[in-house]
Every structure is written in C-alpha cells, then in structure tokens.
Amino acid sequence: MARVITAEKSTIPRRPGRPPRAVGVQLADQILDAAQDFFLKQGYEATTVEAIATRIGATKRTIYVRFVDKAQLFRAVVTRVLHSRRPRLNTIGLDREIEDRLTDMGTAILRYILDPIVVSVTRVVAAEAYRFPELNEMIEEQAAQGLTPALSQMLEEEVESGRLELPDVALAARLLLSLLTGQPEKNALRGVRPFGHTDRQGWVQGAVSLFLEGARPRSIGQC
Numbered sequence: 001m002a003r004v005i006t007a008e009k010s011t012i013p014r015r016p017g018r019p020p021r022a023v024g025v026q027l028a029d030q031i032l033d034a035a036q037d038f039f040l041k042q043g044y045e046a047t048t049v050e051a052i053a054t055r056i057g058a059t060k061r062t063i064y065v066r067f068v069d070k071a072q073l074f075r076a077v078v079t080r081v082l083h084s085r086r087p088r089l090n091t092i093g094l095d096r097e098i099e100d101r102l103t104d105m106g107t108a109i110l111r112y113i114l115d116p117i118v119v120s121v122t123r124v125v126a127a128e129a130y131r132f133p134e135l136n137e138m139i140e141e142q143a144a145q146g147l148t149p150a151l152s153q154m155l156e157e158e159v160e161s162g163r164l165e166l167p168d169v170a171l172a173a174r175l176l177l178s179l180l181t182g183q184p185e186k187n188a189l190r191g192v193r194p195f196g197h198t199d200r201q202g203w204v205q206g207a208v209s210l211f212l213e214g215a216r217p218r219s220i221g222q223c
Helices: 020-046 049-056 060-066 070-085 098-113 116-127 133-161 169-190 197-215
Strands: none
Touching (some): 020 049, 020 060, 020 116, 049 070, 070 133, 098 169, 098 197, 116 133, 116 169, 133 169, 169 197
C-alpha cells in the first residue's frame, strides 16, 4: 500500500480541492530550492537533509520519500540548475554571415558557462568528483546534449553551404567549444580575473576569428 505523505509541517499553503499532484510538485520544488541553497553555499559534505527539512518546515521522512538519499538529492539539484540555465541555440539562421552566427552562439555559450549559479554548481561538482564521479559525466552530458550538438549542426550547415571545409565536424565543434570556454571558465572557477562584458566580446570574437582562419576553404581565405 502506498504511503500517504502529509504536509502539515510544510510551508505549502493548503486550499480546498487542491490536487494532491500539484501539492507534491510544489513540495518537490521547495525541497530542491532549499537544497540548492545549502549545497551551493556550504558544499555537499556540510549540508544535511535535516537542515533542508527544517528550512522548509518539513520532516526528513518527507524528503526521503522523494529522494532516496542526499546523493540523489544533490544530483537532482545539479541536473535542474544545468537544464534550466542552458541556452537554446537552435534559433540562429543560415541566412546570416558565418562570423555573426558563430559570434552570437559563442556569446550565448559563454554567458551560460559563466553564469554565477552554473559556476557554483561546477565548483561543488569538482569538489565532490572523487565521491560522485558520475557528476562529472553529467556535466559532460549537458555539453553533449545542448552545446556541442548545436555547434555541430551550425558547422554542418556551413559545410553544406560551401562556406567552411571541415573533415571532421564533430571534432571541430569540440575544438571550437574549447576555444570559446576554456580560459574564461578556468578563471571563473578559480575566482581569478572574471571576464566582464568587454572581455567576453573580445574573447568570443578572437576565438571565432582563429577558428575560421583554419576552417574556411582555402580559395575563400586567400581572397
């Protein structure tokens, strides 16, 4: 028989006729909000399920019904943050110049990578990588599912149009992503010389120019 979760200690307001599913969704969001705040400010080790439960006025049992342990709750927080902040990169049309397309996409990618919340999550994941090696894989999957495919699609379109020559589009996308994000992300994670707006513009433009220097057909590049 399924256990019935009561919300008498929860901060969720009760309303007559409110669907139980909606209550459950709202409670899960409250748990994740509180957990995110604790994990990003205190790290994994210092955060306790009891503290999270106290924050939202619930019991540990209420949390464990939804997340089997603290590790699963941590993974859920990481996944939610990365999914919610990842930019949509499939709206830059082929009718524009390749420099403009790549610059706009690179700017959006760098904005995502340097988002303070994303940086905080990446720091915590790095600190806990020895404990949860799958979290590093999760970060890689986020790039594989969102950033790298979008770059690959754009480069493939440019190859088909004849504006680029790339023997390995997938490799080219990974290399371009590294050019765009490498040093800025390292600086952000270390808290060293954060990239401001002007720095980001210059970095993206430089990365795109360097990439295109080697990616354009020779006949075009020599004109």
